[in-house]
Amino acid sequence: MKIKNIIFDFGGVLMDWNPRYFFKDYFNDDEKMEHFLENIAQSEWNEQQDKGRSLAEGTNIQVKKFPEWEKELRAYYDNWTVMLKSDIPENVEILRRLKNTDYQLFGLTNWSEETFPYALENYDFFQIFNGKIVVSGTEKLIKPDPKIWHVLLERYNIQADESVFIDDNPKNIEMAKTLGFHTIHVLPETNLERELDHLGVKLH
Helix, strand or coil: CCCCEEEECCECCCEEECCHHHHHHHHCCHHHHHHHHHHHCCHHHHHHHHCCCCHHHHHHHHHHHCHHHHHHHHHHHHCHHHHEEEECHHHHHHHHHHCCCCCEEEEEECCCCCCHHHHHHHCHHHHHHCCCEEEHHHHCCCCCCHHHHHHHHHHHCCCHHHEEEEECCHHHHHHHHHCCCEEEECCCCCCHHHHHHHCCCCCC
């Protein structure tokens, strides 16, 4: 089956986002920071905002649970832009090269509807997708729920077996495989051009 579509996750693939970029200096104590990120502002909590819960509501829920951490919890989304450190240049370069090919390019991201506009505004490469981006916070669905892939497939009338799905999260990769997508699991050492080449995707 010939590949026609390439679908990018954003965080960990095209964008380098990590709450530690802010909290490292904030706490100046790695042990305390890890405790906070693993037990108070854990990824499961942040994911609910990615799924459409408002940042204010998410923060207030957690502050009620952990009143002694109120200051830190309120600092989380107030300093969210510091956590979005930069793009991941080698992978963005691949995206820019794909722009000049016949492949259709899509985004499928777990991202809060409130914070995503900042990334759109500040990183020009998002324009390459021409608006063909499915954002979990807008859809109120989040990977690895298979429904969010179906939103993408139906909205843009594409087939899973003609598509490559690129993500850094192993759970999302596993789900995409079961739905019939070709997949690339991005790790820090991944050479994206080589992985695409293995699937027959040429960048020129």
